[in-house]
Amino acid sequence: MQNSKNKFKKLLVGLLIFPLVILFVTACFDITGVTQPSTAKVGETITITVDVNYDSEDTDQNYKFLIFGMMAPKSWDIANNAVVAFSSSVNQSPDRPGSGNMIADPQDLTFWGNKSKGSDGNETGNTWTQDMNAILDIGENYGEVEWVAFRSENPIDASQISVDGTITVTLTVGDGHTGAQLGYWIGSHNDGFKQEDSIDSSTQDAESRFWDTGYASINITGAASGSTDLTGPAPTFTAFISPEGYLFDDIITVRFDAKEGFNGANTALLNANAVHLNATIMLGDGTTITKADRDAASSMTLVGNNIWEITMWPPGYFDVTAGNLITEIHLSFSNADGSITVRNPGYDSDIVFGANCQ
Amino acid sequence: MRNTLLSTLLLFSLVIFTSCEEDKFDVRQDALTEYAVNIQGIWTLHSLYRNGEDLSGIFDASSLTLTLGDGTFSIGSTNLPFPTLKTTGTPFDSGTWSFDDDYKPTKIHFTDSSGDVVTNLSFPLYGNNQTSLGLEFSLGCGQTSYMYQFKK
Numbered sequence: 302m303q304n305s306k307n308k309f310k311k312l313l314v315g316l317l318i319f320p321l322v323i324l325f326v327t328a329c330f331d332i333t334g335v336t337q338p339s340t341a342k343v344g345e346t347i348t349i350t351v352d353v354n355y356d357s358e359d360t361d362q363n364y365k366f367l368i369f370g371m372m373a374p375k376s377w378d379i380a381n382n383a384v385v386a387f388s389s390s391v392n393q394s395p396d397r398p399g400s401g402n403m404i405a406d407p408q409d410l411t412f413w414g415n416k417s418k419g420s421d422g423n424e425t426g427n428t429w430t431q432d433m434n435a436i437l438d439i440g441e442n443y444g445e446v447e448w449v450a451f452r453s454e455n456p457i458d459a460s461q462i463s464v465d466g467t468i469t470v471t472l473t474v475g476d477g478h479t480g481a482q483l484g485y486w487i488g489s490h491n492d493g494f495k496q497e498d499s500i501d502s503s504t505q506d507a508e509s510r511f512w513d514t515g516y517a518s519i520n521i522t523g524a525a526s527g528s529t530d531l532t533g534p535a536p537t538f539t540a541f542i543s544p545e546g547y548l549f550d551d552i553i554t555v556r557f558d559a560k561e562g563f564n565g566a567n568t569a570l571l572n573a574n575a576v577h578l579n580a581t582i583m584l585g586d587g588t589t590i591t592k593a594d595r596d597a598a599s600s601m602t603l604v605g606n607n608i609w610e611i612t613m614w615p616p617g618y619f620d621v622t623a624g625n626l627i628t629e630i631h632l633s634f635s636n637a638d639g640s641i642t643v644r645n646p647g648y649d650s651d652i653v654f655g656a657n658c659q
Numbered sequence: 660m661r662n663t664l665l666s667t668l669l670l671f672s673l674v675i676f677t678s679c680e681e682d683k684f685d686v687r688q689d690a691l692t693e694y695a696v697n698i699q700g701i702w703t704l705h706s707l708y709r710n711g712e713d714l715s716g717i718f719d720a721s722s723l724t725l726t727l728g729d730g731t732f733s734i735g736s737t738n739l740p741f742p743t744l745k746t747t748g749t750p751f752d753s754g755t756w757s758f759d760d761d762y763k764p765t766k767i768h769f770t771d772s773s774g775d776v777v778t779n780l781s782f783p784l785y786g787n788n789q790t791s792l793g794l795e796f797s798l799g800c801g802q803t804s805y806m807y808q809f810k811k
Contacts, residue, residue: 544710546802550745552709612717616746617738623750658800 329356330487332515333465337483341474343523351468351485351515355389361460363394365489366414367453369403369468370433372440372484372516374531375447377475380405380430385451389466394458399466406430406450414452418493425493433486436494440482440516443535448484480520480530488512525659534648537561539568540632546658549582549615549627557634559607563646567607568634575637576601576609581651582619585626590619595639609634629655694786695761701726702792702809704739709805725792725809732756732769740805742769742776742796749773767794781806 334352341347351369367387373379383405391399408428409415417432419425425432429450439446468487488494492511518532529536538561543554555578562568570576577600579593592599598618601609615627631651633644645652704723706715724735733753734741744750754771758764764784769776781793792809 544803546800548747548799550740550747550798551800551803552714552740552805612714614738614740616740616744621746624746626746656800658802 329358329510330354330489330513331510332485332487332513335485335515335517337517337519339518340520340522343474343476343521343525346471346473349470349472349483351470351487353466353468353487353513354463355459355466356463357459357461359461362489362491363458363460364397364456365459365491366456367403368429368486368488368490368493369451370429370437370448370484370486371451371470372433372437372442372446372448372486373472374475374478374481375445376477377472379472380449382475383449383451383470383472385471386469387453387466388469389464391457391459391462391464391466393460393462397456397458399457399459399464402454403451403468404454406452414456414490416490418490418495420494420496422492422495429493432494437484437486437514440484441518442482442531443533445478445529445531446481446484448486452490474521476525477528478521478531479524479528480518480532482516482518482532485515486512528655534645534650534653537645537652539643539646540634540652540654542630542654542657548656548658549630552612552614554610554612555580555601555632556604557601557609557643559609559634559643561646562643566646568643568646569641570634570636570643571607573636573641576603577635577637577639578611579633579635579642579651580619581631582615582621582627583629583631584621585628590621592619593633593635595635595637601634627656629653693762696758696764696784696789697787698784698789698792699727699729700811702811704807705810706808707739707805710803723807727756730755730757740798742778742794742798743771745798747799781808 331354332351333354335349337349338347369385369387371379371383385403387400387403389399406429407415408430410426410428415428416424417427417429419432420436427435429452430448433448433450437448468485488511494509495511496509497511539558541556543556544551547553557576559568559570559573559576577595579599581589581591583589599611601611604610615621615630621627631653633642633651635642644650702725704720706713707718707720708714718739720739722735723737723739723741726733726735731753732755734743743754744752751771751773754769756770757768759766759768765780767778767780769778779795781795784792790811794807794809795804797804
């Protein structure tokens with residue numbers, strides 16, 4: 302009988318301690334710094350370092366894959382373009398060192414190290430890259446970016462240590478954008494996207510010590526005409542310029558669709574009796590010329606269901622002096638008396654177009 | 660044998676006779692003379708197309724005049740583009756002009772001290788008395804082309 306009581310006490314103590322063991326069998330990741338160029342040129346090879354502090358929190362962390370994520374413009378194709386490596390002073394098991402190469406997500410779910418884990422710490426059935434794009438936000442970018450996961454080539458023995466390490470990314474800057482915010486994620490295959498607080502577990506930005514994120518912006522020079530700044534206003538369907546390929550020496554047609562407002566709503570100029578173009582051009586010498594007179598020349602023609610057009614030769618329309626290059630045109634639209642003006646829906650700014658010629 | 664020999668000689672003599680016959684064609688000698696194409700005069704824009712789309716109704720096409728003199732040209736004041744008026748280079752509205760071939764031209768060169776702008780002709784030109792002049796060109800972006808048709 303006494304023996305049975307002792308067994309019950311041991312079981313009770315074990316049950317009480319077990320959750321505590323689970324709680325402390327963890328590891329902590331912090332991104333302590335990101336070093337990336339503030340400006341880079343299309344086609345240039347750049348190196349980015351992400352400093353990481355790792356703490357095993359006095360636990361054994363053997364046979365753990367390091368998982369790194371990077372968010373970049375889709376046009377950069379970093380899955381095939383970026384070379385990623387990690388380094389640290391960890392070398393507890395020479396066959397499982399704390400430095401080495403990282404491989405782009407193999408997306409082979411038959412291998413245990415490639416299986417992502419969600420906010421509850423359980424396998425989601427997805428790859429790391431799939432879950433990064435589903436769970437993580439895209440920073441200040443309006444879109445057109447992607448998260449790509451990289452996994453340490455081999456497992457690591459990082460037991461009972463606290464150490465600083467570095468992720469090094471080397472990549473060639475792609476075309477298509479004049480600016481972007483790049484993102485970084487660090488964690489391990491053991492915990493994945495696990496959240497500490499179950500209440501916050503459904504929140505993308507919930508803090509977790511099992512992983513960490515960092516973001517940094519970059520300006521890109523030498524991008525092709527028509528490239529967009531991903532940290533600026535998103536392209537809009539409210540206004541459109543044709544033909545498909547144009548320089549500002551071309552005859553251009555500006556189309557305004559009064560039905561294309563913010564988040565699918567109509568603009569305030571829906572069913573207007575008249576619409577005028579307000580336009581400012583940016584010149585190569587840094588000066589601007591604005592025409593917002595709501596005069597006959599700026600009057601747009603109704604060509605469809607709340608669709609208005611105006612066709613112009615910009616050097617003539619704006620009376621540009623000889624040899625001055627037009628670099629951008631900024632547009633808004635007004636009714637006849639100017640009491641209503643539609644700008645870029647969702648932003649308090651004009652709709653901006655650059656030349657678009659491939 | 661003798662008959663065969665006579666037949667052969669007769670046939671041969673016929674061939675010789677035919678070959679020696681003098682050709683007589685009634686061709687005017689001046690019809691073979693090539694004339695240099697002459698397009699001098701004042702041309703007024705009649706229609707303009709962008710990538711095949713007729714924009715004539717949108718602009719007052721007649722506002723663009725092209726005066727071609729004896730080797731010189733000038734463009735009247737206009738709010739329409741012309742190959743020599745590109746802001747990506749140094750625009751000029753007067754200068755000299757020449758054909759790539761004075762007799763069978765396919766291109767016109769518009770030139771001033773800042774450069775030579777080459778424009779394609781839309782259709783062939785022959786001799787004198789031209790009443791239509793077609794120019795094809797782009798304004799820097801090769802994806803977009805224009806066709807101007809001038810009338811005298």
